[in-house]
Amino acid sequence: MKIGLFWKTFLLLIMAFSLLFFAGFWYLRENFADRYVERNIEAVKTAILDFVLEDGTFAESPLIEGVSSETQFLRLRNNVVVDRYGTTALGDAEVLPFVIALYDNDQRIVEGSLVYVVTLVQDVTQVSYLYRYGASDYLLVLTRIQSLQNIDAVLNEVAIAVSVVVFMMIFLLSFFISRHVSSPIRKLAQYAKRIAKLQFDETLILKRSDEFRDLIGSLNEMAFYLRTSFLELEHANLRLKDDIAFEQRQEAKKRQLIQTINHELRTPISIMRGMVEGMLDGVGRYKNKEVYLSEVLKQIDDIDQKTKDLTYTMRLEDMVRKDDRCALKTLEESLSATMEFAKQKKVKATLSIGEGTAALPCELLGILAANLLKNAILYTQDQTASLAAFVEDETIVIFVRNKGTLSEEDQANLFRPYYRADRSIEGSGLGLFIVGRICEICGGEKRMYNDNGDVVAKIVLPKASDITLT
Amino acid sequence: MKRFVRILASGVLLAMVLIAVFGCSAQTYENPLLFDEPIVYSFQTMRLEQIQNHDIVRYASSPATDLITAIQTHLVETNSTWLDASKIQLIVKLGELSEASGVGLKTLTAKSGSEFNALALEAGITLTIDDIIAFANLKDWLTAADSRVFVTRIALFEAAMGRTLTSEEAEGLSDLQAYLSDLARYGESVQLETMEEAELRTSLEERGYSEGKVASAIMGYQLVKDLMP
Numbered sequence: 154m155k156i157g158l159f160w161k162t163f164l165l166l167i168m169a170f171s172l173l174f175f176a177g178f179w180y181l182r183e184n185f186a187d188r189y190v191e192r193n194i195e196a197v198k199t200a201i202l203d204f205v206l207e208d209g210t211f212a213e214s215p216l217i218e219g220v221s222s223e224t225q226f227l228r229l230r231n232n233v234v235v236d237r238y239g240t241t242a243l244g245d246a247e248v249l250p251f252v253i254a255l256y257d258n259d260q261r262i263v264e265g266s267l268v269y270v271v272t273l274v275q276d277v278t279q280v281s282y283l284y285r286y287g288a289s290d291y292l293l294v295l296t297r298i299q300s301l302q303n304i305d306a307v308l309n310e311v312a313i314a315v316s317v318v319v320f321m322m323i324f325l326l327s328f329f330i331s332r333h334v335s336s337p338i339r340k341l342a343q344y345a346k347r348i349a350k351l352q353f354d355e356t357l358i359l360k361r362s363d364e365f366r367d368l369i370g371s372l373n374e375m376a377f378y379l380r381t382s383f384l385e386l387e388h389a390n391l392r393l394k395d396d397i398a399f400e401q402r403q404e405a406k407k408r409q410l411i412q413t414i415n416h417e418l419r420t421p422i423s424i425m426r427g428m429v430e431g432m433l434d435g436v437g438r439y440k441n442k443e444v445y446l447s448e449v450l451k452q453i454d455d456i457d458q459k460t461k462d463l464t465y466t467m468r469l470e471d472m473v474r475k476d477d478r479c480a481l482k483t484l485e486e487s488l489s490a491t492m493e494f495a496k497q498k499k500v501k502a503t504l505s506i507g508e509g510t511a512a513l514p515c516e517l518l519g520i521l522a523a524n525l526l527k528n529a530i531l532y533t534q535d536q537t538a539s540l541a542a543f544v545e546d547e548t549i550v551i552f553v554r555n556k557g558t559l560s561e562e563d564q565a566n567l568f569r570p571y572y573r574a575d576r577s578i579e580g581s582g583l584g585l586f587i588v589g590r591i592c593e594i595c596g597g598e599k600r601m602y603n604d605n606g607d608v609v610a611k612i613v614l615p616k617a618s619d620i621t622l623t
Numbered sequence: 624m625k626r627f628v629r630i631l632a633s634g635v636l637l638a639m640v641l642i643a644v645f646g647c648s649a650q651t652y653e654n655p656l657l658f659d660e661p662i663v664y665s666f667q668t669m670r671l672e673q674i675q676n677h678d679i680v681r682y683a684s685s686p687a688t689d690l691i692t693a694i695q696t697h698l699v700e701t702n703s704t705w706l707d708a709s710k711i712q713l714i715v716k717l718g719e720l721s722e723a724s725g726v727g728l729k730t731l732t733a734k735s736g737s738e739f740n741a742l743a744l745e746a747g748i749t750l751t752i753d754d755i756i757a758f759a760n761l762k763d764w765l766t767a768a769d770s771r772v773f774v775t776r777i778a779l780f781e782a783a784m785g786r787t788l789t790s791e792e793a794e795g796l797s798d799l800q801a802y803l804s805d806l807a808r809y810g811e812s813v814q815l816e817t818m819e820e821a822e823l824r825t826s827l828e829e830r831g832y833s834e835g836k837v838a839s840a841i842m843g844y845q846l847v848k849d850l851m852p
Contacts, residue, residue: 232751252752253736256759288709289753 159335166327174319178312185304190271190278197224197296198267201284223297231289243295251293255281269294337365344372353380410570414463417571417582421452462583466570469590472514478617479515481506481542481549487519488540491526500530500538507543510617513595518614521591522551524584525610529555531578532608549614557608559601567601588612656804658797661773664693666765669728671774677807679800680776682815682847683783686728687718689774692782694764697772705764713757720746732762776800783850791839792846798836799843802827815847 225243228236234245243251254272255261261270269282282294337359344357353376359369428449431439439445484506495502511518522540529538533555541552559567559574566572568589571582585601588610592599597614656678663672671689674681691714694706721728723746731739736755743750750758780796781788788796806812813826823844827837 229752232753249740249750249752249755250737252755253740256755257736283756285756288707289751291752 157335158338159331162334163327163331166330167323170323170327171320174316174323178308182305182308185308186278190280190298193296193298194269194271194280197280197282197294198264200224201267201282201292201294223299225293225295227293227295229289229291229293243293248293251281251295252283255283337361337369341365341368341372344376348372348376348379351379351383353383410463413569413571414459417459418456421456425449425452459581459583462581462587466583466587466590469517469587470594472517473594474514477512477514479511479513479518481509481511481518483515484519484522484540484542487515488522488526491523491530494527495530495538498530500533500536502526502530502537503539505539505541505543507541509542509544509549511549512615512617513591513597517591517595521588521612522553524588525551525553525612528580528584529553529608529610531580532557532575544616547616547618549616551610551612551614553610553612554604554607556606558606559603559608564601568599656800656807658776658793658800661775662779663771664689664696664774665771666693666768667729667770669732672771675807677803677812679796679803679815679843679847680779682850683776683780685718685783686721687714688779688782690714690717690728692774692778693772695782696774696778697768700772709753710757710761713754713761716743716748716750716754720748723748732758732765780846780850784846788846792842795839795841795843796846797843798832798840799847802830802832802840805830815844816851820844 223240225239226237227234227243227248229248234248255268255270258270258272260272261268266285267282268285269280272279272281278298280294280296280298282292282296284292284294286292340357340359344355347353347355356373356376357369359365361369428439428445431437432442432445485504488504492502492504522542526538526540529540535556538555539553541554543550563574567574567585570586572586573580573582589599591597592612592614595614597612600611602609602611656675658679662674662680664670665672669690670686671680671684674684691706691711694714698704698706717728717731720726720743721731724742726742731742734742736758739758740750740755776796777788777793803813813823815823820841824837824841827840832840
């Protein structure tokens with residue numbers, strides 16, 4: 154059977170207090186009479202020393218109040234009673250027997266000039282003293298202490314009356330002490346159980362100023378560190394899950410990319426195979442080898458360009474560092490070649506570059522902006538294109554705008570590799586794919602949409618202070 | 624064998640000579656007492672020990688005198704002033720009571736205060752509080768005291784006479800003791816209680832004592848006579 158701490162403490166305290174009470178009462182009973190007599194003797198001794206003046210007479214106000222009510226003082230000089238004080242229990246004729254009885258008693262106590270003996274005569278404690286001042290000069294003192302026989306009975310009666318109150322006090326005291334001791338321990342146990350179950354939703358608060366205070370403080374500190382560690386672990390788990398999911402997505406993308414590459418490269422290779430076979434067999438139009446060899450060379454250059462773009466795409470992630478920073482103003486220089494390209498295409502391109510610093514390398518920022526602007530130059534329907542870069546809501550925003558319209562299919566696939574909205578327009582189909590990859594790598598957002606007859610590309614990138622790598 | 628018989632005969636002869644010499648002297652020899660020799664007082668028996676018949680201290684000795692002298696001697700050795708007037712008074716009363724009741728000091732000091740008081744009352748001796756206290760103190764003292772003490776004859780005589788002896792008086796007592804010892808050596812004795820001064824003088828002169836020694840011994844005789852009841 155499990156007995157709780159409260160009940161154990163409560164019962165132990167009741168037993169201990171009761172034992173103390175009974176032991177105290179027993180000691181009182183056993184020692185009361187002796188102590189009473191001892192105290193009386195001490196009082197008489199003091200009185201003997203203070204009671205008699207230097208000239209031998211008794212003091213006018215003797216300190217006799219402190220001694221027993223039945224005390225007699227006799228002053229003897231040359232065997233004659235010269236003075237007496239107190240009761241008249243001892244007559245002149247009894248003086249000699251008094252002294253004889255005092256000195257015949259083997260239990261007499263000698264303390265310097267004082268000799269005294271304690272005797273019990275018919276239940277009356279009688280103390281006989283003799284103090285010697287000099288030759289034939291004595292003080293005799295006889296003290297009679299009334300019967301102490303009834304003391305036990307009186308003490309018993311008092312004890313019974315008192316014990317009721319005492320036991321009530323013992324009960325209450327034991328209850329409060331037990332509660333005081335067990336309550337914090339019980340709360341500590343409950344708190345520890347919650348911690349064991351990883352429930353950190355509560356903090357233990359106890360208004361104590363003793364060792365429990367330190368214990369509770371240590372427990373709360375331990376719970377705090379456990380909670381922090383647990384949250385960090387949980388966060389790490391979530392991040393690990395995200396990383397795994399990301400890796401899986403990347404793997405899927407790579408697989409799709411490889412399939413696309415396979416498809417994109419197989420087409421020119423098939424064309425080249427047909428041309429070369431036709432030239433070898435000398436059939437039809439392929440007899441003119443010079444024309445078709447230059448066509449084959451063009452196809453080979455095309456494949457080479459695609460291979461370079463793919464290689465570059467694969468290297469993008471390796472170019473990112475944790476503390477990369479790039480001022481928007483650098484775009485003016487990065488886009489100089491693109492602006493020259495716009496002139497060749499007879500497109501009026503405008504730049505609006507604000508202040509701010511993006512959290513990515515300048516090379517990637519330049520590629521991102523150049524690809525977007527080049528795309529706008531190639532697809533604009535009114536020979537105008539614009540690029541604006543600025544800070545908005547603690548982010549870097551790049552707007553690229555050109556005249557035109559995007560179909561729903563285009564909007565869904567523009568950032569996929571080798572997707573080209575219009576195959577008649579030159580391009581590899583990797584420009585926007587690279588833009589998308591840079592956004593993913595740097596934690597940015599990308600969007601292309603129609604806006605009042607224009608095609609708008611909106612890119613949101615983190616500011617330098619908000620950099621996070623994914 | 625012959626040699627053995629000769630040794631045996633010599634031994635028997637030697638034994639016979641020794642028996643004859645010591646046996647004869649035992650009959651006539653008395654230990655020669657010197658007046659200045661100390662005497663043993665035993666607190667166990669509360670009396671002087673080994674007092675011979677010809678010792679003049681017999682005339683000065685009494686239970687009270689002996690005890691007072693013994694205590695005084697003991698206290699001189701221990702340099703204490705314990706023996707005050709009240710205790711001397713008690714010892715005197717003890718002596719009187721001992722004589723009156725025929726109870727020895729040893730027995731008396733073994734009694735309780737009440738028994739002592741009762742005996743004293745029977746003997747017509749009144750005890751005081753001083754006596755009772757002194758009696759208790761004496762009993763305590765005797766319990767703690769050594770078993771015996773050496774006392775001198777001069778001290779005993781002085782205690783008996785209640786005064787200090789002069790050197791002439793001490794010399795007289797010494798010469799008287801020498802005379803009594805001289806008599807005892809030859810197996811003779813005199814009773815000083817009944818002996819007249821003239822008899823003593825004649826006896827001294829017959830024994831060849833000088834005139835000065837005779838006069839000195841007579842002075843000692845007179846001191847002893849004064850102590851006789």
